[in-house]
Amino acid sequence: xxxxxxxxxxxxxxxxxxxxxSVDVTKAIYERINDVDKEIHAYISLTREMALEQAEDADxxxxxxxxxxxxxxxxxxxxxxxxxxxxxxTCGSKILxxxxxxxxxxxxxxxxxxxxxFLGKTNMDEFAMGSSTETSYFxxxxxxxxxxxxxxxxSGGSAAALAADECIGALGSDTGGSxxxxxxxxxxxxxKPTYGRVSRFGLVAFASSLDQIGPMTKDVTDTAILMNxxxxxDLLDSTSLDVRVPDFTAALRDDVKGLRIGIPREYxxxxxxxxxxxxxxxxxxxxxxxxASSREISLPHTDYAISTYYLLASAxxxxxxxxxxxxxxxxxxxxxxxxxxxxxxxxENGFGAEVKRRIMLGTYALSSGYYDAYxxxxxxxxxxxxxxxxxxxxxxxxxxxxxxxxxxxxxGEKMNNPLQMYLSxxxxxxxxxxxxxxxxxxxxxxxxxxxxxxxxMGRHFDEETILRIAYTFEQNTDYHLQKPKIKL
Amino acid sequence: xxxxxxxxxxxxxxxxxxxxxKEKERFAHQLSDVLNHMEKLDQLDTEYxxxxxxxxxxxxxxxxxxxxxxxxxxxxxxxxPQKDHGHYRVPKIVE
Numbered sequence: 001x002x003x004x005x006x007x008x009x010x011x012x013x014x015x016x017x018x019x020x021x022s023v024d025v026t027k028a029i030y031e032r033i034n035d036v037d038k039e040i041h042a043y044i045s046l047t048r049e050m051a052l053e054q055a056e057d058a059d060x061x062x063x064x065x066x067x068x069x070x071x072x073x074x075x076x077x078x079x080x081x082x083x084x085x086x087x088x089x090t091c092g093s094k095i096l097x098x099x100x101x102x103x104x105x106x107x108x109x110x111x112x113x114x115x116x117x118f119l120g121k122t123n124m125d126e127f128a129m130g131s132s133t134e135t136s137y138f139x140x141x142x143x144x145x146x147x148x149x150x151x152x153x154x155s156g157g158s159a160a161a162l163a164a165d166e167c168i169g170a171l172g173s174d175t176g177g178s179x180x181x182x183x184x185x186x187x188x189x190x191x192k193p194t195y196g197r198v199s200r201f202g203l204v205a206f207a208s209s210l211d212q213i214g215p216m217t218k219d220v221t222d223t224a225i226l227m228n229x230x231x232x233x234d235l236l237d238s239t240s241l242d243v244r245v246p247d248f249t250a251a252l253r254d255d256v257k258g259l260r261i262g263i264p265r266e267y268x269x270x271x272x273x274x275x276x277x278x279x280x281x282x283x284x285x286x287x288x289x290x291x292a293s294s295r296e297i298s299l300p301h302t303d304y305a306i307s308t309y310y311l312l313a314s315a316x317x318x319x320x321x322x323x324x325x326x327x328x329x330x331x332x333x334x335x336x337x338x339x340x341x342x343x344x345x346x347x348e349n350g351f352g353a354e355v356k357r358r359i360m361l362g363t364y365a366l367s368s369g370y371y372d373a374y375x376x377x378x379x380x381x382x383x384x385x386x387x388x389x390x391x392x393x394x395x396x397x398x399x400x401x402x403x404x405x406x407x408x409x410x411x412g413e414k415m416n417n418p419l420q421m422y423l424s425x426x427x428x429x430x431x432x433x434x435x436x437x438x439x440x441x442x443x444x445x446x447x448x449x450x451x452x453x454x455x456x457m458g459r460h461f462d463e464e465t466i467l468r469i470a471y472t473f474e475q476n477t478d479y480h481l482q483k484p485k486i487k488l
Numbered sequence: 489x490x491x492x493x494x495x496x497x498x499x500x501x502x503x504x505x506x507x508x509x510k511e512k513e514r515f516a517h518q519l520s521d522v523l524n525h526m527e528k529l530d531q532l533d534t535e536y537x538x539x540x541x542x543x544x545x546x547x548x549x550x551x552x553x554x555x556x557x558x559x560x561x562x563x564x565x566x567x568x569p570q571k572d573h574g575h576y577r578v579p580k581i582v583e
Contacts, residue, residue, distance in 0.1 A: 102562030196544050209542040238549035239542070307526040318503060325504070327576055329567030339581050340504075348506035356505055360496070360515055361522060363503040377529050379539030384532065386540055419521050435543030460543075 003028035004165045005483070008074055008222040011168055015062055015073045022055040022062070022073030025168070026117060029075055033119075033166045036486055039147060042161035044080045044138045045088055046120035051075060054117040061115070070225060072115030077167035079158050080121035081128055082213070083202040084108050087118070091204045092126040092136035092154075095324045095331045095350030105202020106237065107171060107213050107230045114229045119167055122157030126352045127321065128178055128206045130154050131424050134415055135354045142411070143185060144484040145450055149408045152182030158216045159186035163451075163484055169226060170216040175206050176309055177403075177428025179214045180440035184403030184453020187442040187482065189470070190216040191223050194461045195435035196241035199234030207316035208239075210309075210432040219480050220441065220470045224248035227463060243461055251464035252471040257291035259469060262396030266302035267427055273406040279444030279452045280402045283473060287400075290472060297396060299388040302430060304381050309429040310422055311365050311378035317355075318362030324350060357418060386434040393459045398469055401427055403453035407446040427455065437463045441470050442479040451479075489523040491516050 003025045006014070014020045030048055037043055058073030083089050083101035085108075090096045104112065111118075125135045133141040133156025141156045143149040144164040151160040155172030159182035162170055172179040174192035183190025191214045198213045205211065215226035227248040234240045261284060268277060284294055326332035326346030333349055336342030351359070365374035392399060404427055414421040431438045438457040445451055458466040474480055496516045500507045507515065570577040 099567055102566055195542070235551065239544060239546075241544060241546070301532075304529055304532065307529050310522065311526060311529075322504075326569060327578055328564075330569070332569035336579050339579050342579050343504045344506035347504055351505075353511075356507075356511075357515065357518060359503050359505065360499050361519060364491075364495075364499050364519065364523075367499065367502060374526070376539055377534060379541060380534035380537040381529055381532060382540040383537050384534070386543060418518055419525055422522070 002165070004032040006168055007218045008169045008225050011074055012070065016068065022058040022117065023052065026051055026055040026075050026119070029119060029167060036164050036488065037166060039142060039486065039488055040144055040160050040164050040166070041139055041141050042122055042157045042164060042166050043077070043120045044090055044092070044123050044157070047087055047118055050087070051117050051119050058115055058117065069114040071111060071229060073117065074115070075117040075119045075168050076111065077119050077122045077158055077161045077170040078108070079124055079155050079170070079172045081124060081173050081204045082108060082171060084118060087121065089121065089204070090138070091128070092124040092138060093351065093355070094137045096204070097137065097331060099330050101202070103202065106199040106234045108202060110229050122155070122161055122170065124157055125154035126355050127204070127317070128154040128173055128175055129317065129354050129358050131177070131181060131421055132414065133157060133182070134411065135352055137352060140411060143408055144486050145187065146448070147487060148410055149450060150185065150411055152185030152408060154178040155190070155216060156182045159183050159188055159190065162186065162188040162216060162218055164486060165483070169218070169222050171213060172216045173203055173211060173213050174432065175210045176313060176432050177425050179216055180428050180438060180453070180455055181404055181425070183216055183440040184442070185408040185451060187451030187479065188216060188218060189220055189223050189439065189441050189480065190214065191227065191439040191463070192431060192437060193227065193231065193463060194437040196239055197437070197461065197463070198230050199237040199240040201234055201236035205320040207313040208320065209316060210313060220467060220474050221249070221252055223439065224252055224467050246464055248463060248467055251467040253468055254472050254475040255291070256287055256469055256472045259292045259398065259465065260396045261287060261292050261294040262297040262392050262399045263294055264299040264302065264392070264399055264401060265296050266299050267401040271405065272402070275444070275446045276402045276404070276406060276452050280400065280454045283443040283454055284400055286476060287469065287473060290476060292469070297392050297399070299392060299430070301381065301384045301388050305385055305430045305433060306422055306426055308378045308381045308385060309425070309433060310361070311374050312382065314358040314362035315365045315375050316362070318359045318366065321355070321359055354418070382433050385430055389430070389434040389436060397458070397465050399457040401455050401457070403427060403440050403455050407448070407450040407452055431457055436460055437466060439466050439470050441473060444479060445482070489520060489527060491519045491523065
């Protein structure tokens, strides 16, 4: 086995036993990146020097012995939406292409305190607005399973880096599916924790009532390990809740006896790719054979989720992105003689088409005369969607649904049709609207050899049951062990 | 809902975005498409439904008025596109 193929938990053991050094593994990963990233383009920037310094430091600490934090010497990829002190953080946008944050995001601070190593910043849709990683100012990312297909988005860089073994673990962010959908497209694991579970301080804001940071990993055990480190209250983010953080690795039990799975009928509709439907149905049958029970339930307002989400997310984005005005940081146009002209030109040149489209949509929904009809209406429908989940979880422990209606689509296929692109998010966005946690795990492959993912959704702050089911499924299947043959 | 070119110009002005003629046409068309789809929400009677702005059971989160070292203060001008004598420099604002 090549060193770059390791998972976090495998590398933990090998580092502790002295079988390998962190420097060896880090160097092996950079060689791997050198070999494959010209084609995949998972990274926007690499932090080789810093990473090797961190690795040497980790090796020294391991040698010294004593208390070894869980991530000591483990190389991770970080989505370029998260601030690392002194490291360029672009959010996939020209407008932040020269931004060097003077501070660490809270999750980064926690990872550092636990010994993690940062390999670089991964590609993403500009400002995390997209489902395909095609809107990045720094170019597209390709799916390691098929270079003609999208890796999903917006955390497509982190997902592709995992699938192509260009990192050991990764972080992403999820506003409407941006961790789960790319994880599904690339055959890896991705979890959106409960809203309030992880501090967003230092995450470049997109839609603040929906954004959440989460782990993206090669298997479920690694997700639990990262959840242990990044979760918990932070005074710098008043939406991070003061709730108990369990040891998530204790939830990893190969046992689903007595657990009740709900299958929302609205997620298995006509027009869905039969390969996706079959894979997810087979997965549910396997869990039943292992002792879980399942029954059909209804989430009656599912059909309204896309409209609700795109109104609310765009409205919040139009407000959050007002800060990019060329005054205090980021790109500023050279061509400006009065302040209004400077604002408008900076934003015209600094933002890409999709970001502008969402700013326009959000500004419209918030503008005088339309606020009640669009923004307030969407907030009310959000209540109905959330109530659907509350009711469903009275009779079920988790819900299992596909990740997306189809396997990953072709690069370019939906770029000129924003509505079609938005509709592809149908199965992931309700989770953000209702704030619940959900994981995406691999559950099959299409005839073309593209990964298919399924989601397990749980109650607020019940990531443990989700992890238990995901772990059991993983122990009884081998989808997570398959590797793409990257055509170079 | 059909969005006109004039409405696109108005929204762009509110959003402080410069948009060229070709983009105006394209945005008018694409935004109309998206808003048409969103009209689906009108099918629902929400007269007696409370709006949800976020899902947490918290409202205001207050902190004690205590001096704490929570966040290292870096040079706030370190990322400034233009600076002058410890200030941000921008084009002339008042005549």
